Amino acid sequence: MKHANVAFFVPMVGCPHRCSFCDQNSITGESGIPTPEEVDKTLKKAARELHGFSEKAEIAFFGGSFTMIPRELMLSLLAPAKKWVDRKAFSGIRISTRPDAIDEEVLAVLKEYGVTSIELGAQSCSDEVLEKNRRGHSFADTQRAAELIKSAGFSLGLQMMTGMPGSTKELDVLTAARFAALKPETMRIYPALVLRNTLMAKWYEDGEFVPQSIEEAAETCAELLNIFELYGIKVIRLGLHAEESLEENLLAGPYHPAFREICEGLRFRKKIAPMLTRLPKGSYILRVAPSEVSKCSGQHRSNVEHWLSLGYAVKVTPDKNLAPGDFEVMMANMPSP
């Protein structure tokens, strides 16, 4: 078992206003807030099932702005979670909130209730983009909150959105670099999608906003993956989860259930291009770590097809002596070493 989150969604509760892109109910497929009894019951069942794997399991409260919900409600949800963490059934509690909903007082409360990781919906480093999309906070708020979270000893996660109205590829890349400088442990990257009943949907319908294509979003996100890898920051999510309610409410935008695979394939294609295209056209064997054969071949073998269109017939083969990220190219008719 790699990692298991037992996640509770607290949609749209606590948000002081509505961001241009947000329709939490269709993103999460949930519309109600869990009761403390439901949290307790779910955790009890999960604790039984995860017995022996507690260090790999976290309790998560995602959705709205968790630290902005009425304090009594927040504590009533955290109390059963803390109980199961104290019993060592889970390694910790993860919450997500807004940068302007963090201060020393709330951090002290979260610590007391066993919260270990805090994710901030930070979205962009551009104040113009944040303002246009009705985020209601600035990049300075993100910097200040990140600093407070880290110095209070929590694990920090940041979420960013690419291709938002008012943004550009250059601004998205700058955002990634500025977010990486805040040294989060984890990142989530979501390309902007146009959902029904949002302000962004209105802009889209009025012709004021054209969302990115899947190819454009993948170009940007492949570059962001390189930046975060360079800084040793784990990207734990790229693109929204496939949910029936999301697909039903999606009007436009770069959504694909295998979006990360597309981005990873593109990264590999770009990495190999300088070496491959210097060689004479012909047939080649490309050796990669066994775990990277599918990534290297591209989604539905798109990289293999791409290379073929350039005159290179490439056969991707696993080599257990190679580390992930490494590769070797040799002519197909050469004897193996």
Ligand code: SF4
């Ligand atoms: S703060 Fe988050 S949950 Fe609230 S409206 Fe904005 S995106 Fe939605």
